[in-house]
Amino acid sequence: MSIIIAKIQNKECFFFSDTKVSIESDDSTVFGEQKLRLAPEEGSLKVHILQRRMSIAFAGTVAICEEIIQSLFKKQPNKIPEYLQEELIRKNDDSEFILALVDKDFNPRLFKIDQKKCEEGNSFWIGNQNAFSEFQSFFVESDISDLMEKTSRAFQQMLENTKIPTIGDFVIGCHFTEKYSSFIYEDSISFAGSLKPITISANEWTQIGNETNEDGAFIVSNLISDQVQRPAVCLFFEYGNVAFLYFPITESHRETRPIVIKTQSRNQLQNYVLENFGLNLIGLTFKGGKINYK
Template sequence: MSLIVVRKEQSKIYIVSDTKLTAPTGHVFNKGQQVSAGETVIKTTIINALSCVSFAGNIEFAEIALKSLSPGNSVKAVTDNLLANHLLSDQATEYIYAVVEDGRPYIFEIKNGLCKEVESSWIGSQPAFSRFQGYMLGEKKKYPKQNFLSVTNADAGDLLLRLTEAMDGVIEDEDLPEVAGFKIKVYFDGKQFVYEGYLDTYFPAQQMQFHLTPGAMVPITHANAAQGGYTINFFNSRDNYNYVGLHVKQGNFGIVFERKNHGLLYPHLLENTDELDFLDAVKEKYKIWPSGTTQSATEKFGNLGKQYFDQKNYSAAIDTYSQGLKHLFSGEKATFYFNIAICQIHLNNIPSAIENFSEAVKLDPNRQREATKIMQSVFSSRK
């Protein structure tokens, strides 16, 4: 069982759901958050930019229903198909069809043997929905999370935020085992349906201070699993809705969900993968991106590059610093270009050293004097 809730607000549609995700090795974060890649699918599937289908119930019937649809189907063709499938499942599999036509949003609910147009809808667990409604109306959460920080898209709107908070409350509710895992958020942004990315981090009681540099990406602090902390980074999908991604920091794994053969989105597990490696693996291939990161690229690639440098493995150090450049902003990039130049000098590749010093100085003019002094020393030693 599950819970999917859909709301309409003016020209927008918002959809939130749970998903029972599980961890390789059986690592347990808290209620229901045991992540096993082989036992989960995304419950809302975007068919095209203007329509999506959500389901609760039998996965096999949902797979058949989705594969029978095509992006060019009329609204009636889709609803007829979903209703026929719902009846074939003996009403055990329910659907919500959200579509935008001629600029107007529509929600069709397929359950209890009927298909009808509605202003809002839910499918799945009745007790979970009752609890969800209570949270939407301001009821105090039975199992409130402590020290929780969430990074989301503010442009998505206040209603999606409220729906998300209510779904969080249901997912964490120990009395509702049928709803668990992580939340999935889908909304129509005025142009297309998108899977909304988010970054949730949980940590024990502590004082946090953020020192922000304008324009820089600042990693979010977090705790480790032994301290009761965990971080879920859901990668959004705007350019290609056939893929979404999820990374769990404390589990050191990521999952890519891929829509196969016009059916559901199925998971592919990437084990022993930190957040930045997962980002590198998916951003070009699948066109999915995170809302933020928790891992410091400066620390990861800077420390590893220095290790290689100390070992006199200058080529490996250059490769490491070069990889780090993809994740950094101007001030940090200047340091990495400078380090690459030093490595090039040790490899006797003076033209490349000069080129990298130049890049460092462009980003940080204060490095000009140091770079000039080093190159003068190099040229003097060759006389």
């Protein structure tokens, strides 16, 4: 089972979830990135931006959660917490949800729902208990003052160090920003080499080595849609010639697994997504030893 963390501070609301990605073990068209050669499971998108002011995350039975989430578009937002619990009871399913709703004054509300209870609060987790314990140990030890940055770093450290086989290697997050009056997916860039994976964040200097793909290094960019009304997030592997494009559940789209795109470059990926889905992907990129945003 996965791990999802969600928190509120003032008018900030954010989610962090793990995910796995995979390619067929005998697929020779994608080189390197050996850690991607996993069984094709547990690669679902766990955090879904349903509306500009509503997001939901799940842990549990994927098919049942997909069905329940897709039915939410016909419900009034204030009725959704109770409805989610009713559906889990009706289906006798042990899945869990975290729901975020933001009112007209940009005040977020956070709910955790399972069969037994529906509760409101400012901090919740769902999924693997041991993974949460590992996250919490890093969170408590951190001296970072900003809650979102502190949570992000502790979550990343948990993924870097965990031995739990069901926990994925990569982070997908989203947050509500008053600037856009909307939830948006997190854009980021992560590096891993023979020492420790590192994640680049704003205003942070990081020494980057000269390791290669063959040394076990990789660079992955979380690219996002530039349209808040059409959210999407894409994990692009700079050295792997592969990208994983995720769309949240909508009234007409229930699939939570990604679209796997073979690509020779970031520009080729962006052109493909624009031509086939009408979306511009933007985010951080690493080229010539420099990190750029485009």
